[in-house]
Amino acid sequence: MEVPELDVPGVYRIETMALKEGMPLVLDMTRSVYPHDEIYGQYCTVTEFVDAPPDEVFEYLADTRSLCEWTYSMRGFERTEDPEIWVSDDRIGSHTRIYTRTVANAEAHTVDYHCAWDQADHLWMIYLMRVVDAQLVLNKPGSVVTWTNCHHPFYDDNGYPETEPQGRPVWVGDFWHLFAAGHLLELRNLKAICEHRHANRQPIKPEWMN
Template sequence: MSLPALDDITAPLDGLVRIETSPRERATPIIMEMMRSVYPHDQVFGEYCTVNDYVDCPPDDLFGWLADTRSLEEWTYSLRGFTPTDDAGLWLAYDRLGSDTEIYTRTVANREARTVDYHCAWDQGRHLWMIYLMRVVDAQLVLDKPGSVVLWTNCHHPFYDENPYPETAPPQRPVWVGDFWDMFGAGHLLELRNLKAIAEYRHRNGLPVTPAWMS
């Protein structure tokens, strides 16, 4: 007996594709159209930027490292000089991509789900609107082998298009973080490869994944 799925919706929904209304013969052309050999960059990275990779490192160890904001000092391309602020849990660093721009970061982590979300913003720490969403998955569950899978997504917040706090920006800086959005996919993949290389080296050589200087 079927469950009463969607019984509350009486009008047809545009874009809804279910076998009850779109049998395989109708759905197959739709799926084939979605499987293009070439995708426009904006279609892939316009609103969301997602990169993923396998890391040969135990998931709990990897999570513990990433959950410490200071790990960004090690695996990111340009965030350097993390120091705590007077606001507990909020860190100040410099994003050298923006000519030594101040960047503020607060990490929100959930050990049970192994999610690590970095809430960041250039220039000011009152509104952390740049959110980097990461999850560490046990590779034994999804790939049937030891290690971790890292899932990382960014959403195109409207503030990437225009600085909401221009009065906090250094007058000599010629760029805004949103100017680099088209490069986020490649840039984040580069950083994820950094993360992978560091974590795998430490695990392979019997070193703590979270280094002593972060203790």
């Protein structure tokens, strides 16, 4: 199939830029040190290998209640009037309730947590997760889990200030610069839990969730 020419500014293809011209451009984009905001300012992605079967890791993540085990601060999950939404305490925010709806796709092994502090009408904090079969990408058994967050404007300016508890000293966006490290800590929690249960021949998704 012949690929048509593209007359689009800012698109670099071998048809319009030879390798000897493109290589210096790529090398110039490669640095030994990167500013934190350049890597994690608008999007925050963390990745970890988990020595446990991908189907079981996915099934565990797809249950909203798993968050009470592997996250640092979400505890005490209860169902709301909407059967798809759970409410819990986010203990990094004093007196903060966090609402969560989980959207999972078993075929693609994606698990998206739609969350918000204080209110359930607009779940704008979206945590995008994917479980990949490590046999495909690393040639060994296990799972590769990726987790991405996008810097929604409400992280900088609460879109629902009227729902905020009086006197709370922090807002979730105050921690954005720590999201990469904080989420990696939580992802390593997930790794430790899944690997421990798998190594000890226990179900990764515990019986109490069934």
